[in-house]
Structure formats: structure tokens, C-alpha cells
Amino acid sequence: MITYALMFGLGSFGLALVFNLYRIIRADNLADRILALDTMVINSIAILILFGILESTRVYFEASMLFAMVGFVSTVAYCRFLLRGDIIE
Amino acid sequence: MAHFSEILVSFFIVVGGIFGLVGSFGLVKLPDTMRRLHGPTKATTLGVGGVLIASMLYFLLFEGKLSFHELMITVFLFLTAPVTANFIAKTYMHLKVKPSELPETSTEYGWAGYDDPPVEVTEQSEKK
Numbered sequence: 001m002i003t004y005a006l007m008f009g010l011g012s013f014g015l016a017l018v019f020n021l022y023r024i025i026r027a028d029n030l031a032d033r034i035l036a037l038d039t040m041v042i043n044s045i046a047i048l049i050l051f052g053i054l055e056s057t058r059v060y061f062e063a064s065m066l067f068a069m070v071g072f073v074s075t076v077a078y079c080r081f082l083l084r085g086d087i088i089e
Numbered sequence: 090m091a092h093f094s095e096i097l098v099s100f101f102i103v104v105g106g107i108f109g110l111v112g113s114f115g116l117v118k119l120p121d122t123m124r125r126l127h128g129p130t131k132a133t134t135l136g137v138g139g140v141l142i143a144s145m146l147y148f149l150l151f152e153g154k155l156s157f158h159e160l161m162i163t164v165f166l167f168l169t170a171p172v173t174a175n176f177i178a179k180t181y182m183h184l185k186v187k188p189s190e191l192p193e194t195s196t197e198y199g200w201a202g203y204d205d206p207p208v209e210v211t212e213q214s215e216k217k
Binding site (some may be wrong): 005006010011019028029032058069 | 133148184
């Protein structure tokens with residue numbers, strides 16, 4: 001039963017990644033692209049955790065933690081670069 | 090008992106998947122950037138929250154070990170989602186919205202990002 005739920009979860013997050021990709025390709029402005037990339041990072045964290053449940057191993061938690069941190073830092077750095085023209089002032 | 094815990098874990102996985110899909114669908118469907126901010130920042134965080142609760146329950150119920158890694162990821166995501174949303178909104182305003190299009194702030198300070206921040210008078214700045 002959990003296997004079917006995992007298939008559903010992986011499928012829906014995969015479809016969500018396709019939606020994000022569409023929004024990255026057809027975006028109105030750069031802020032839109034940053035938003036789509038940030039959502040993509042969050043969806044890939046969910047996929048990593050679901051894969052960890054599927055394999056019933058805990059190796060992927062460190063990977064998802066790293067994904068969360070690097071995604072946050074890269075989003076803030078890109079926004080900061082567009083806002084101020086520099087990342088570390 | 091095992092049947093009940095399977096239902097519980099599956100429920101949280103399905104709820105997380107639905108919320109993640111709805112959040113990203115909002116990213117495609119909503120008409121402009123400021124409205125698109127709603128979808129991902131709320132629904133996707135809730136979706137990942139559901140998946141993390143399912144993962145915690147799975148390792149607690151089927152392997153008998155309580156782990157706090159998931160709680161760390163949840164707290165981190167819940168703390169950083171508003172910050173990123175604020176930064177993206179500020180970037181959008183910086184790129185697209187002119188200061189003349191904005192309404193009055195109804196306080197004595199102007200808009201953040203366009204006007205100078207309010208200067209606090211401290212002892213050190215008085216000495217200078």
C-alpha cells in the first residue's frame with residue numbers, strides 16, 4: 001500500500017517539476033525564473049525524501065538537507081545580485 | 090496495527106503529493122509574478138511538510154527509531170520560505186515597479202528598497 005502511495009507521490013512531484021520547467025522556459029521576467037528555480041529545489045527535496053522511504057534508507061536525509069541549504073543560499077544570492085549589483089558588499 | 094500505520098503513512102504521502110502538485114500548477118496557471126508567489130511559497134512548503142511527516146512516521150513505526158533529521162529540514166524550510174518570498178517580491182519590484190506607481194505608506198517612512206532607511210540616533214552617531 002505504501003508502495004502505491006509512493007508511486008503517486010513520486011509521479012505528482014515529477015509532474016510538478018515539469019510545470020516548473022515550463023515556467024523557467026516561458027517566464028515574464030527574471031524574478032519569475034528565480035521563483036521557479038526555488039520551487040524546483042523544494043520539489044527535488046520532496047522527491048529525495050520519497051526515494052529514501054522507497055529504499056528505506058536514511059542516506060538521503062543529508063542530501064536533502066544540503067539541497068535545502070544550497071537552494072536557499074543560491075536564491076538569496078541571485079536576488080541580492082539583481083537588487084544591489086553585488087552579492088557581498 | 091501494521092495495517093493502520095500503513096494507512097497513516099500513505100495518507101501523509103498522498104496529501105504531500107497533492108499539495109506539491111497544486112503549488113506547482115499554481116506557478117503555471119496564475120497570471121503574473123506577484124500572484125504566482127502564492128502557489129509555491131505556501132502549498133509546496135506544506136507538501137514537503139506532509140512528505141517529511143510521512144518519512145518520520147515510516148521510520149518510527151516500521152523501524153522503531155525516532156529521527157530528528159526530518160524535523161530539522163522542516164524547521165529550515167519553514168524559516169527560509171518567507172525570506173525567499175520576500176526577496177523575490179523585492180526583486181520583482183526593483184525590476185518592474187516604478188516608485189511613482191506605488192501608493193503612500195501612511196507612515197513617516199517610505200518604501201523599503203526605494204527610500205533611505207530610517208536613521209536611528211545613537212550615542213556614537215551623535216559624537217561624530
